[in-house]
Amino acid sequence: MSSSHPTAATPKPLYRRFSDIFEAGFSVDWGIGSFLVISHVLVLLLTPIAYIFAPAGLWQVMLAWTLIHAFIGALSTTVYSHRLIAHGAAKDVRLPTHIIFLALQLFAVQGSVRRWSAQHVIHHSVDKTGQHHLDPYSATWFSTSWRNFLWSHMLTYLFNHPFSREFDAALKAKAHPAIVWQDKHYLPLIIVANFVLPIGLGIVLAGWLGGFCMLLAGSAGFVLAQHNTWTVNSVTHMWGFKKGLMSSAQNNYVWLGPLGEGNHHADHHDYPRDFRNGFGWSGWVLDPTRYAILALRGLGLVQGLNRASRWQEAQIIARRKVRDTKAKSRSVIWQQWEDKLATLGDEWLAAAKAWDQFKLEKTRLTHQIRQAGADSMAAARQRMDVTQEELMRDLRARREDLRAEMQQARQRLKARREEFFTALGELKQANMAVA
Ligand SMILES: [Zn+2]
Ligand SMILES: [Zn+2]
Structure with missing residues (x-):
């Protein structure tokens, strides 16, 4: 695994030491700061004791509660707060999706959905605006890796950040009434979900000691859910195999922990609106959150999923490849290959665009056939079905043609892509021959 290497997208460090941030207007958030520190210390110190002294049979309930709590907290964050x-x-x-997930997200203990999503919008928008000082969990502010890791992973939450108009606007933009309601009542709601509920359950099952044990089990659940999210901000912005174009994020293909969000963070930063978190086959294999969103669509709970077109994907991948190959090539070799690679890249993109257009036509045609089918049934009932049936025949014939045309377009796309990658391989050989 390669460590991160500076590129145009990696800004210069802003601070040398943690204490430098006070001059920039930060202050300690004593409320959230003490809550995070105390809950972590208590979970680490008291959980083993709780398991040792737990009333008979309760340890299984504690373990199950912790795991379910962590899973619900993580999934509601990745599916809802993050992607949706x-x-x-x-x-x-x-609306039912909002209500269900706003309730589940209380178990994440990462701030209200409104605040969480506004912070995350700023985390991405600095990729375009270049205002890296606004990134709430930047992994590039400090000149040393260990400070960047600690800050982006957890320390950022212990501080009040200076007011910014950008954050204020991002917060106001998340204006769905259910989201605003959860934000307004966040404190009592998380107390009920994370403290009253497990303590009450524990008391019912095994008295006051049971209540104490279940409180720790629940707290361990939200601590796990918190670190699940935080590793995306720290680990995947610092280590990986494939650097993205827009940010310090990297694809590392191994960090399955955050329900798929850690594997393809570079892809995600390069095309954030996508309901998927990674391109290509590895995105399919390593992205459980995508399955959850597809299941929601299957249930009719969300509709109209956004995804990058083949052309957009190809453009991102080609630009990364050209950047990396140029950086590794000797300048004399690069000059010989630059134009050829650009031409092959353009041909690949043109083939991808053609494919996208066929895909669009197919979607339109499917919709038309469905509509014509419904119309002709209505017409048949009124005994005036001739023109409808003709239309249906034409549409079906076009669909047959389209199938064959799409087959060819797919082959062309595959061939152009292969030519581009073959040229990259030959360029690599040329570099090695000179060496
Ligand atoms: Zn990120
Ligand atoms: Zn994101």
Whole structure:
């Protein structure tokens, strides 16, 4: 695994030491700071004791509660706070989806959905605006890696950040009434979900000691859910195999922990609105959150998923390849190959665009056939079905032609892509021959 290497997208460090941030207007958030420190210390110190002294049979309930709690907290964050709300990955999120996930997200203990998503919008928007000092969990502010890791992973939450108009606007933009309601009542709601509920359950099952044990089990659950999210901000912005174009994020293909969000963070930063978190086959294998969103669509709870077109994907991948190959090539070799690579890249993109257009036509045609089918049934009932049936025949014939044309377009796309990658391989050989 390669460590991160500076590129145009990696800004210069802003601070040398943690204490430098006070001059920039930061102050300690004593409320959230003490809550995070105390809950972590208590979970680490008291959990083993709780398991040792737990009333008979309760340890299984404690373990199950911790795991379910962590899973619910993590999934509600990745599916809802992140992809659906921060990034608008679906054009239509139905009211029951909002209500269910706003309740589940209380178990994440990472701030209200409104605040979480507004912070995350800023985390991405600095990729375009270049205002890296606004990134709430930047992994590039400090000149040393260990400070960047600690800051982006957890320390950022212990401080009040200076007011910014950008954050204020991002917060106000998340204006769905259910999201605003959860934000307003966040404190009592998380107390009920994370403290009253497990303590009450424990008391019912095994008295006051049971209540104490279940409190720790629940707290361990939200601590796990918190670190699940935080590793995306720290680990995947610092280590990986494939650097993205827009940010310090990297694809590392191994960090399955955050329900798929850690594997393809570079892809995600390069096309954030996508309901998927990674391109290509590895995105399919390593992205459980995508399955959850597809299941929601299957249930009719979300509609109109956004995804990068083949052309957009190809453009991102080709630009990364050209950047990396140029950086590794001797300048004399690069000059010989630059034009050829650009031409092959353009041909690949043109083939991808053609494919996208066929795909669009197929979607339109399917819709038309469905509509014509419904119309002709209505017409048949009124005994005037001739023109409808003709239309249906034409549409079906076009669909047959389209199938064959799409087959060819797919082959062309594959061939152009292969030519581009073959040229990259030959360029590599040319570099090695000179060496
Ligand atoms: Zn990120
Ligand atoms: Zn994101």
